Amino acid sequence: MTTVIKGGTVVTADLTYKADILIDGETIAAIGPDLEGDTVIDASGAYVMPGGIDPHTHMEMPFMGTYAAEDFDTGTAAALSGGTTMAVDFCLPSPGQGLIDALQQWYQKAGKARTDYSFHMAITWWDRQVFDEMPKVVEQGINTFKHFMAYKGALMVNDDEMFASFQRCAELGAMPLVHAENGDVVASLQQRLMAEGNNGPEAHAFSRPPEVEGEAVNRAIMIADQAGVPLYVVHVSCEQAHEAIRRARANGMRVYGEPLVQHLVLDEGEYFNADWDYAARRVMSPPFRNKKHQDSLWAGLASGSLQVVATDHCAFTTEQKRMGLGDFTKIPNGTGGLEDRLPVLWTRGVATGRLTMNEFVAVTSTNIAKILNIYPKKGAILPGADADLIVWDPTATKTIAASRQKSIIDYNVFEGVEVTGLPTITLSRGRIAWQDGEVLAERGDGRFVERPAGAPVNRALSTWKELTAPRRVERSGIPASGV
Ligand SMILES: NC(=O)NCCC(=O)O
Numbered sequence: 001m002t003t004v005i006k007g008g009t010v011v012t013a014d015l016t017y018k019a020d021i022l023i024d025g026e027t028i029a030a031i032g033p034d035l036e037g038d039t040v041i042d043a044s045g046a047y048v049m050p051g052g053i054d055p056h057t058h059m060e061m062p063f064m065g066t067y068a069a070e071d072f073d074t075g076t077a078a079a080l081s082g083g084t085t086m087a088v089d090f091c092l093p094s095p096g097q098g099l100i101d102a103l104q105q106w107y108q109k110a111g112k113a114r115t116d117y118s119f120h121m122a123i124t125w126w127d128r129q130v131f132d133e134m135p136k137v138v139e140q141g142i143n144t145f146k147h148f149m150a151y152k153g154a155l156m157v158n159d160d161e162m163f164a165s166f167q168r169c170a171e172l173g174a175m176p177l178v179h180a181e182n183g184d185v186v187a188s189l190q191q192r193l194m195a196e197g198n199n200g201p202e203a204h205a206f207s208r209p210p211e212v213e214g215e216a217v218n219r220a221i222m223i224a225d226q227a228g229v230p231l232y233v234v235h236v237s238c239e240q241a242h243e244a245i246r247r248a249r250a251n252g253m254r255v256y257g258e259p260l261v262q263h264l265v266l267d268e269g270e271y272f273n274a275d276w277d278y279a280a281r282r283v284m285s286p287p288f289r290n291k292k293h294q295d296s297l298w299a300g301l302a303s304g305s306l307q308v309v310a311t312d313h314c315a316f317t318t319e320q321k322r323m324g325l326g327d328f329t330k331i332p333n334g335t336g337g338l339e340d341r342l343p344v345l346w347t348r349g350v351a352t353g354r355l356t357m358n359e360f361v362a363v364t365s366t367n368i369a370k371i372l373n374i375y376p377k378k379g380a381i382l383p384g385a386d387a388d389l390i391v392w393d394p395t396a397t398k399t400i401a402a403s404r405q406k407s408i409i410d411y412n413v414f415e416g417v418e419v420t421g422l423p424t425i426t427l428s429r430g431r432i433a434w435q436d437g438e439v440l441a442e443r444g445d446g447r448f449v450e451r452p453a454g455a456p457v458n459r460a461l462s463t464w465k466e467l468t469a470p471r472r473v474e475r476s477g478i479p480a481s482g483v
């Protein structure tokens with residue numbers, strides 16, 4: 001069974017050209033002029049791009065006394081409607097829980113997925129069992145380990161634990177990820193704000209200033225450098241964090257930065273809204289920042305010091321957000337965005353001239369496929385690649401509204417934003433998964449994507465670390481084993 005996408009303009013991370021794309025089964029078979037297939041998709045006037053990969057989602061995340069309302073079924077339906085064909089979620093062992101045990105739970109949850117998916121494994125506690133299980137996680141096709149430097153008393157790990165885990169990642173050819181905020185300082189600021197009667201959602205932003213993020217990013221970078229591993233910093237929201245990444249990269253360190261579409265577009269003014277629900281729905285960590293920080297993030301994407309745009313999709317209902325009435329520290333942290341990432345980024349990025357179309361593809365798909373070591377299976381338009389593709393109408397418009405969204409929650413942080421540029425068809429491994437406003441992929445159509453460890457960057461860093469390791473100076477008459 002073959003399908004041909006005819007008459008479109010192919011846009012990849014580095015090329016824009018007119019060509020047809022022939023799909024045979026689940027993969028791309030050929031790219032060129034005048035191709036024929038059993039089924040024809042007319043893409044005239046449209047761009048054909050790799051499906052989006054969102055490397056940062058939290059479906060049904062157990063967090064702050066509740067669970068994220070979005071699950072893999074509704075979340076991946078939302079993803080497809082917005083042109084995203086793969087999501088990478090976070091497996092979060094509870095304290096004392098084994099990594100493999102937690103992984104079984106995540107496989108269970110993700111059985112409902114309509115898109116392909118993968119997991120990052122979170123290191124939420126540390127002892128010999130975690131150390132011993134990390135290779136087993138890698139054997140299952142997971143090459144990334146996430147560390148929360150915030151959420152003190154819950155998910156947070158300390159520097160010694162982080163260093164031990166980063167070193168283990170280096171041995172395994174895996175990559176650490178960090179949520180970088182100084183959790184001790186945040187906890188102290190939260191206490192002070194509450195004691196002063198500052199208990200509304202705006203205090204969430206006061207308790208997490210850019211400095212706590214900048215400090216933690218810098219610390220994580222230095223620890224990763226000591227361990228000899230690459231580092232991926234999730235939800236980079238401010239100039240202080242970006243500056244640390246930029247500087248590290250300029251010094252030859254392998255550090256990647258991921259801004260969220262929310263931070264690029266929404267600002268801290270959202271927290272000052274007189275409507276408590278409105279403000280609380282936008283509570284996430286790090287919080288939204290001001291224009292200066294947004295400009296910095298856009299510049300990073302254009303210049304290459306930041307590589308990926310994600311969503312950190314972690315969607316709670318208004319009712320769940322109300323758990324924090326009277327105490328902002330109890331508002332479940334997280335916002336949605338999975339179905340809006342591509343249209344919003346295109347509208348505010350490509351249409352404004354901040355990004356080229358090719359940069360758009362790079363930051364929504366290709367770069368993360370390379371970083372996660374699944375390129376060119378994902379993130380590419382090449383013969384042999386999975387046919388995860390979007391037919392993109394750059395003239396199609398809509399006004400974002402919760403009443404029309406696929407996501408399960410009752411609001412949308414982009415409510416009222418007008419977007420121009422939308423997917424008219426989303427293909428997932430060769431099958432039409434979204435068309436004409438309808439999700440055609442079924443629950444359970446998604447597959448787990450294995451991501452092998454030992455990417456070239458890991459190998460290069462380990463080689464260099466070994467070459468430059470401290471070595472004992474041999475001196476005559478001094479025994480090697482001491483006295
Ligand atoms: N970002 C956020 O506020 N919630 C999800 C968990 C996390 O990524 O920190």
Ligand SMILES: [Zn+2]
Nearest residue numbers: 179234235285
């Ligand atoms: Zn986080």
Ligand SMILES: [Zn+2]
Nearest residue numbers: 056058312314
């Ligand atoms: Zn997150």
